[in-house]
Amino acid sequence: MATEIVIAQTTIDDEEKAKALALGPVQARLAACAHIDPAFTAVYRWKGSIETAKEWRISFKTTTERLPALEAWVAEQHPYDVPEWITLPVTGGSEAYLSWVVEETATV
Numbered sequence: 263m264a265t266e267i268v269i270a271q272t273t274i275d276d277e278e279k280a281k282a283l284a285l286g287p288v289q290a291r292l293a294a295c296a297h298i299d300p301a302f303t304a305v306y307r308w309k310g311s312i313e314t315a316k317e318w319r320i321s322f323k324t325t326t327e328r329l330p331a332l333e334a335w336v337a338e339q340h341p342y343d344v345p346e347w348i349t350l351p352v353t354g355g356s357e358a359y360l361s362w363v364v365e366e367t368a369t370v
Contacts, residue, residue, distance in 0.1 A: 266326055266327070267326075267360050267363050268324060269322065269352060270333070270348070271349075274318055275317050276318075277298075280298050282339075284296035284322075286339060287332050291367055293322035293324040294324065294366035294367050295363075297320070302319070303315070325363065329349065333347060
């Protein structure tokens with residue numbers, strides 16, 4: 263079952279927007295849950311300049327089946343021109359937890 267589960271991540275520069283980006287996919291069953299990491303400093307190159315920003319990372323737990331819809335939802339709702347979007351495969355974990363992720367993202 264572990265290969266069915268992925269963690270998808272994005273970042274955003276506003277805590278309230280992070281909460282909204284986390285809540286929407288869980289309400290829509292696109293993710294079983296979302297974690298918002300505390301604010302951190304991001305340093306990156308953007309349009310030829312080095313930028314520094316305060317950001318929050320949102321980690322979604324979802325299935326590979328629901329991932330395309332989650333990615334589309336985040337892309338539509340995210341205010342960045344090029345939002346971070348990376349996915350990490352889950353290669354193991356508690357069968358009870360992984361089953362819960364599958365159940366909570368199942369379409370009704």
